[in-house]
Amino acid sequence: MTRARVRPGAAGQLRDVLRRVTLAAAGGGAATLREKLSGPGSGTYHPGQPNQSSAPGEYPAEQSGAVRDSVMAVPLGDTRSAFGSVDGPAHVIPLHFKPPDAGGRPFMDDAKHDRDIHAGMRDAVRQEVQRAQRPDRQ
Amino acid sequence: MHNALTASETLPGYAGRVFQATPGDAPPGPYAVVTELTTGTVREYQRAENGRTPRERSVTTLVTLYGGLDAPMHELRDAFTAAQELADLITHTLGGTPAAGVQSGPDLPPRQDPVSRRAYAAVRFVLTYRTGV
Secondary structure (H helix, E strand, O other): OOOOOOOOOHHHHHHHHHHHHHHHHHHHHHHHHHHHOOOOOOOOOOOOOOOOOOOOOOOOOOOOOHHHHOEEEEEOOOOOEEEEEOOOOOOHHHHHHOOHHHOOOOHHHHHHOOHHHHHHHHHHHHHHHHHHHOHHHO | OEOHHHHHOOOOOOOOOEEOOOOOOOOOOOEEEEEEEEEEEEEEOOOOOOOOOOEEEEEEEEEEEEOOOOOOHHHHHHHHHHHHHHHHOOOOEOOOEEEEEEEEOOOEEEEEEOOOOEEEEEEEEEEEEEEOO
């Protein structure tokens, strides 16, 4: 019979690594999404708004910046993290539940299949792994 | 597009009032809009000998229910409950083989919309299917 010996504290270290890596991935996704939620869209310009609105199918345009600023990463326990709009402005609700032709801009649905956001998550994980492997981290 | 549109016709009070786009001249009574929000690849397999690359893709569909003009919000409750159960009726998608059934996504219980003067509610469905098989 083969027995594996687990170094004392190894499980805790693994959890710590997973927590940091998943949070880095979520942070990378959040940062890329915040970029997508910045600036004008290509839709109608409504007088009184600072930016041109978005068109159906686009990410919502930046107006006050409240939607963009509400996007952040949060840890969900030891080995999972998530990102999204946290305590965002009230209009995040209709953005996600009205049809796009009635003003809906479901940016979290769009983010799920957005390759730029996937790339942002991968880059952030790479950077976190490189950082963890540096000798001065030991 | 899968059969969410036809399935939504079974909602109580919504027969003949289900649209693929928000109607320009909305009926005074309740109506629903079924929208395909996103579709994308969730998994890609190795290319097969026949040269095709099997993929698992998912499509997210939003069903938004509107109540009648100036009607009280509670009138939407039964339709919202029935809409949550539509996942059992959504069974196929055009051009793909069902892979992982239909999952319910985030939904919105009835609330008032001051813009349209109607109550509204919404449910989401995520259907996973295979292509290139």
